[in-house]
Each structure stands twice: as C-alpha cells, then as structure tokens.
Amino acid sequence: DWTMAHFRADAIKKIRDQVGDKKVICGLSGGVDSSVTAVLIHEAIGEQLTCIYVDSGLMRLNESEQVVSLFREHYNIPLVHVDASEIFITALEGQSDPERKRKIIGGLFIDVFEDEAESIGGADFLAQGTLYPDVIESVSFTGGPSVTIKSHHNVGGLPERMNMELVEPLRELFKDEVRALGRELGLPSDFVGRHPFPGPGLAIRCPGGISREKLDILRQADAIYLDEIRKAGLYDVIWQAFAVLLPVQTVGVMGDGRTYESVCALRAVTSVDGMTADFYHFDMNFLSKAATRIINEVKGINRVVYDVTSKPPGTIEWE
Ligand code: XMP
Numbered sequence: 001d002w003t004m005a006h007f008r009a010d011a012i013k014k015i016r017d018q019v020g021d022k023k024v025i026c027g028l029s030g031g032v033d034s035s036v037t038a039v040l041i042h043e044a045i046g047e048q049l050t051c052i053y054v055d056s057g058l059m060r061l062n063e064s065e066q067v068v069s070l071f072r073e074h075y076n077i078p079l080v081h082v083d084a085s086e087i088f089i090t091a092l093e094g095q096s097d098p099e100r101k102r103k104i105i106g107g108l109f110i111d112v113f114e115d116e117a118e119s120i121g122g123a124d125f126l127a128q129g130t131l132y133p134d135v136i137e138s139v140s141f142t143g144g145p146s147v148t149i150k151s152h153h154n155v156g157g158l159p160e161r162m163n164m165e166l167v168e169p170l171r172e173l174f175k176d177e178v179r180a181l182g183r184e185l186g187l188p189s190d191f192v193g194r195h196p197f198p199g200p201g202l203a204i205r206c207p208g209g210i211s212r213e214k215l216d217i218l219r220q221a222d223a224i225y226l227d228e229i230r231k232a233g234l235y236d237v238i239w240q241a242f243a244v245l246l247p248v249q250t251v252g253v254m255g256d257g258r259t260y261e262s263v264c265a266l267r268a269v270t271s272v273d274g275m276t277a278d279f280y281h282f283d284m285n286f287l288s289k290a291a292t293r294i295i296n297e298v299k300g301i302n303r304v305v306y307d308v309t310s311k312p313p314g315t316i317e318w319e
Helices: 002-019 032-048 063-075 085-092 098-119 132-138 175-184 201-205 212-231 284-297
Strands: 024-028 049-055 079-083 125-127 165-167 240-254 257-270 301-306
Touching (some): 002 175, 032 125, 032 175, 049 063, 063 079, 079 098, 085 098, 098 125, 201 240, 212 284, 240 301, 284 301
Parallel strands (some): 024 049
16 A cells, blocks of 8 residues: 555654654553554664553453563564553542543553653653544534543543653544554554554443443453354444443343343444444344343343444444
C-alpha cells in the first residue's frame, strides 16, 4: 500500500525529530492502536522506547497473556508487565458516574507510567495510540456546541499535572488506516483485525460500579459471546461486539428453583470509523444460542437482552 508506506516513512521521521535522543514510554492496551504505535516508534527510535503493559484488572479473558506474548515473542520488543489490578479496582470501588470512572482510570494509568518512567531513569515522552475520532469526540467541536460526549481516557482523561510530553503518531488517522498501517508494519492479521477495545476497559461495561466479582462474570459472558461470533464467521463483519453487565437483578427459574441474578446485555455494531454505527441484525437463532450458553455457563447471569440502539442516538459503549 503506497499511501501507508509513505505515511510510515513520514511518521518515523517526525518521531525522530520530536524525540531526539530522549526516552519514550508507550502504554500498550492490547488493542490495535497502541500496538501499531509501539511498533512504529520502535522502528523509529529502537531502544529509546520502553513499552509498558498495565494489567488494570479491567482486561478481557486471557488478554494479558496475548499482548505479552505478541510483543516479547513475535516482535522481540522489550515489555514491562505491571500488575496494577488491585490499585485500579480499589480506586473504582463505589464509583458509578461514567465520567468520574474515566477520570480515575486515566489518572491511574498516568501514575503507573510515571512510576515506570522513574524506574528507567526518567522519560520525557509518553506515546499513545490516539486516533482522529478520539480527538474529535473528546474535545468540543470548534464553533459547535460545547459538549464533551465522553472523555476518552487517552485524550480528555489525562491529568494536567502530567510532566511528560505526548507522542501521538496516529492522531490524524481513522481506524481503517491504522489497520492498513499495521499490515504495512507486519502485524499478524488476526491482531490487526481485532475489534476496538476502549482504554477504560471493562469498567465502562459494568454500569453502576465495579467489583472483582462483577468483572469476572462479565469476562466469562463476553468470552462466550465472542466465541459464538467467531464460530458463526461473523467476527470480521462486525465492527465491535461485547457484553455489558447490568446493575439489575431479575427473577428467573432454573430447574425447580427460583433465581435472582444479573442481566447481561449483548451489543454488536457495524461501523466504518466508530463515529456512527448501526446495531447488527443477528439471526434470532444466533442470539438464542449465545444467550442460552451464557445463562447456562455463567453463574450470576440469568437473563440476556440484545441492544438494538444505533449511534446516534446511542454511543457504542454504554458509558
Ligand atoms: P463510543 O462509545 O464513544 O465509542 O461510541 C466509539 C469508539 O471508541 C471506543 N472508545 C474508546 N477508546 N479510549 C479508547 O481508546 C476510550 O476511553 C474510549 N471510549 C470509547 C469505543 O470502544 C468505540 O470503538
């Protein structure tokens, strides 16, 4: 792809100009954006880059292992793996306001990055996989209504006190362009095709406040749903699919007994850039199968609903 080969060369030059001989820290989230950012910056400045994978406790099932192995084994890019789950989960306990949750998470990521920067003798730059849509949805449009829809944690969620300068080589790109760049950089195709995953992770898929127990339930439901989507050959036609664990319990019946457990909502959308989206029109047989498996296999969920809201008026994530 000529365009991306050109972009790559240009971006590498810009990164070198910005960074000089200083050190850069790059947080990996497991998503395509941060991975492409890391590989690009590594190509530009090699060992001046330290990649950090923060396990926030808000990741999907087996996600940490997958990211760590991709970087250490496939790329041979050194990676610091920080387990910060206790800190994140404790800080989020009792917090149910979506923007507050986002701010707390954004702040904690910065704390961890700053600690790590210190432990490598200081770093002047923090690299992030911010994309163009993240920028426009977080800042108010010039001349438009002054309203923030969500503080994407890698944009509006950063605290003022942060003393590192940002390196954001993907800031002008849309998701499809980042994927093209990822292919250009040789990232494995299943990795490049991964559904987007938000920086604040599963915390914003547990409306009403999180706990370790809720996160575990959500992780299981999400994994089953995605497994069914892959088996049905639908993963690549869907922009993003995930489960949401609602803070609502309902009555059910299992065998001879009464149950009183949580409701799980399933979401799937098609989209080109995440700015607008249509809910995915599943075959009812598919939904029935996924719901039955979730209710049978996940202790703590006894009802499944499907979200039929497009964007607008809904957003893709629930918070
Ligand atoms: P919404 O929910 O605003 O999401 O319709 C649009 C796209 O952005 C993702 N998203 C985020 N990505 N940090 C990210 O890196 C965030 O804080 C964040 N919030 C939402 C969302 O998953 C969807 O793909």
